[in-house]
Amino acid sequence: MPIRRCSIGKRSTNPVIFAALLNELMPIHFKQYDELDLPKVADEVLKQWEVEDTFGQSLELRKDAPPFVFYEGPPSANGLPGIHHVMARAIKDIFCRYQTQKGNLVHRKAGWDTHGLPIELGVEKELGITKEDIGTKISIEDYNAACKKAVMRYTDVWNDMTRRIGFWLDLEHPYVTYQTKYIESVWWLLKQLYDKDLLYKGYTIQPYSPAAGTGLSSHELNQPGTYKNVKDTSAVAMFKVKEENASEFLFKDAFGEVFILAWTTTPWTLPSNTALTVGPKLEYVRVKTFNPYTHEPQTVVLAKARLNAYFRSDVEEPMHAIASSVLLGVPQKDAFENYDKNGKLIPWQVLDGEFYGHQLEGITYEQLLPYAQPEQGEAFKVIGGDFVTTEDGTGVVHTAPSFGADDMRVARQHNIGTLTLVDLQGRFTKDMGEFAGKYVKNEYYPEGTAPDKSVDVEISIKLKEMGRAFKVEKYEHNYPHCWRTDKPILYYPLDSWFVRTTAKKDRLIALNKTINWKPESTGTGRFGNWLENLQDWNLSRSRYWGVPLPIWRTKDRDEELCIGSLKQLKEEIAKSVKAGVMKEDPYASFKVDDMSDANYDTVDLHRPFADNIVLVSPGGKPMKRETDLIDVWFDSGSMPYAQLHYPFENEDGLKEKFPADFIAEGVDQTRGWFYTLHAISTLVFDQVAYKAVVSNGLVLDKNGQKMSKRLGNAVDPFKTLDEFGADAVRWYMISNASPWDNLKFDAEGIKEVQRKFFRALFNTYNFFALYANIDKPELGVDVSAARTESDRWILSRLNSLIKLADTNYTEYEPTIAARAIQDFVVEDLSNWYVRLNRRRFWKGEQGNDKNAAFQTLHRCLEVVAMLSAPIAPFFSDRLYRDLAEKSVHLSNWPKHDDALIDTELEERTKLAQSLTTLVLSIRKKEGHRVRQPLQKMMVPVTDAIMRKRLEAIQELVLGEVNVKELVILDANESKLTKKIKPDFKKLGARMGKLMKTVAAAVNAFDQAQIAELEANGTMKLTLDGQEVELLREDVDITAEAIPGLSVASDGPITVALDITLTEPLIEEGLARELVSRIQTLRKETGLEVTDRINLHIQRNGNERFERAVQGHAKHILAETLALTPENELLVTDLPNISPGRHALELDESLSCAVYITPNGR
């Protein structure tokens, strides 16, 4: 364990004081590790967190800091967590941790969503019952108790996963939606809506199963197998237009009576028709023809685009005799005059004058089947609706508002009345004359009792006889069926309670525009468009396990009461008991102002308890609760308030905890939780519920398929965590794709992250620790004057990185931050800085150069730990503790220092890296290994900036590529050939259409022309008869080659390498080769890095070799940490002791013998 020498002081920005303090903070021994084991690190750090309560400490540390508000969307604990939850939870954790490091107080309360249909279905499956059994085989009370028990089944598993992925969340004090306090807050919210007249009872068209006698949710309708292809009788009915002012134009030159055609696949809805809907922008025509069944002359109206569907036009005289497709036939002349009433060939003719749908609006027609009249509103009128298409049918929609959602909507807009001539059992009502009592679908009859002809068929026959059928045929379509009874559903008007969200539509839209959506398109697109087409929120659910609607009503519906608190409920119960309506108060044990959990535990507001309460109205009549439950989405949308038991407790607390600064969930919550949060806060508080929201995408398998148990491609989160550790999994998920893009999960990717990022970081730290422990550098002294070019460079990179990471974490772009951190660690720090500066860490004297190196690397590692802490909380904590002796999660986010960012320095280092690459490439091509020194490299320059940069990086590059000198050539004076390239961007803007010709001309320039342009700065060209002026700035001129030398180039940079080997160079190369072999030997013989040795080399008669050893003896001895006197290095006879004697092969033709022993301490 590191030994701390003094307690942590407040940091100062003054470099001298800072340095002094740093020295105090610095451990004097750094822990070293043998191998990187991320799962083990995670385990150990997790235990440390639990022992120290690091999460609690992090909150305590920020207790007076400005709050950053986060809301946890409650998962349902009745299912097991999957790998996608790891993703979702990691994203939440990242920003909470980041904001904590930034100095904010971030509370994170866990939550559980406990109500809802999936839970009910699960329990029913388990108990082997159906909804019908509730109240008979099982009491509501027992049923709900079973639900309550089932719903928290997997909380332990969830909590375990949450801990293991490192998500800091207050799991000890979650909000739970079934708790009485929670429900009380929900009731309070409902009452706010009620008091604002935003809660009302209305009816809507909902999927309804007459066989089961229940409405169905869209969830139920989406069960597999509910939609089936069925053949139904469809009819095109004819609606007779009344002749009046509005319809006058239809009667001009009319043939017989005038009808509007409308198609339906459900003829049983025709008696309930009250309107016809046309597309206002669609074109319609009149067609003169005969009725195919009665053969009476008639004029029919339909959409022009639908003509071909009903009238054949494959004939020679289209204006006369064309057969209707109703009855196939061939054309004949003089068709109208000669029409044979019994014939199958029906002539038709489009009458002059097309017209638009809106011209039809307002026209009235005779009721088709006058069994009953609507009680309210207008009827039998043509209206306009946007939803009308010309894909099938006639372009006119038969509108029966009771049996279609679109129909109802458009009817309401136009104040059209309704007819509901079908009862809840699916039978025609008594108003339906000869049809009364018949089921509208044959499937509804008890088995074996269905008639031969369905009512669809009977009605169609009747229409034919009446002369009101234009076409009757079987039609195959996809129709939803009840998943329980397997019988077709009806769309039927049902009573429901609604939240009048449409009344606040403008506010919902306006407030949404202030929310920071990630990605933006979800907010403007999916969510924005949804708000534009907002419907009132249907709150009612006819179920058992959920929050009961707190509305009591008298039987005559004249009086009703909405309850907004337990206090109010108790008062009303008291009145009721007093009036003798109830015998006693079932919640008698509840004390009104006692906020203790124990007190609240005495009350259960679920069914059947709430149902048993009968209140008394001001008029003295009994009031019963509306039996509906509310949509569970209202539960979770209430969490900002209900988690605080607002307003009964924490009335002030809400100010600090609302709205949220940040929430995150899957994109599938757009119309779920994201919407309900937004709707409730807008309607009740006229505020947003969250300022920023990240909607993350799905986690797919590696082939891009959705994960599912059925396909067996679901990834077990626990196994994954066991294998790779949370850090690698989180880092992989975040760095691989933006949170909102779908992630193709592939364990190979995690391995890569482990190998590249974590190993590089781990090795860099271990390198640091190894030499820091050996050399005990002074980490406290001020080394600003001693910093080398590469120190300043890596610090510049580091500060750029801090800035970039900060910006991107702030803007909820963790992927960009992660990739930048990773690149910094792998490329800049490990592969460049450490590689270049290795020797500074383990060679030479103590001093400020060495101190500067250690301090620089220490700072880089420490900052990397801080920057990566939000994403990789375990490993970064271990790293930071090893460097600075406290948890990174209690650290303050590093501030970047603009003064340390030197873009010119970064540029020229980039140049150095390019030059290095180029030289290595030439060496490779020419077959000269890096250990062989070369005399010189040449770089042509075309401007002063480049020259200055080269001079600055000269030492660095020469050392890296093992070359003695760098010669900078003036491109203008040397014998270089040059290359010219047009700058398309600059030139294109000026040249326009001539661009291609100019580019071709420039590319064809010879050396003389290039020189001319460089000398004059301008040049006139005549192309295609036009004179254009070419400027020096319009082209890039680069040196291309140096005759006689080996050259490589990359973009504008060209390097030439002199590969002549002189005798001294060869000898130096040999010496280096020897050093390398001896180093390997040291390692192989198990010597420690710091061990000093005795070294002797045996003469082998090769003069060149012996000269090399003698000439470079000092170098050889120093590099290998040998204490042998210089003049004893090369010997004729080696000591004859076998363990120290080794043969070395330097190349194919050269070998030697050496003697190594440890130098006794």
Added chain:
RNA sequence: AGUCCUGUAGCUCAGUUGGUUAGAGCGCUACACUGAUAAUGUAGAGGUCCGCAGUUCAAAUCUGCGCAGGACUACCA
């Protein structure tokens, strides 16, 4: 059916306000390196930038129409 997202190398992804020869990592092949070494370097193979049409001197990038995958919502005459 509507709304939205995605489509670039075998895989995962970058690609600035349209600009030359479209990049990186992994994987593959060959060679080198070896006191940070399950690392690293150099070279190579690998692309109809989903398709078609349009705008433009110039399109992976802008526009339109499609195709494929996905999400959500709806399901209608």
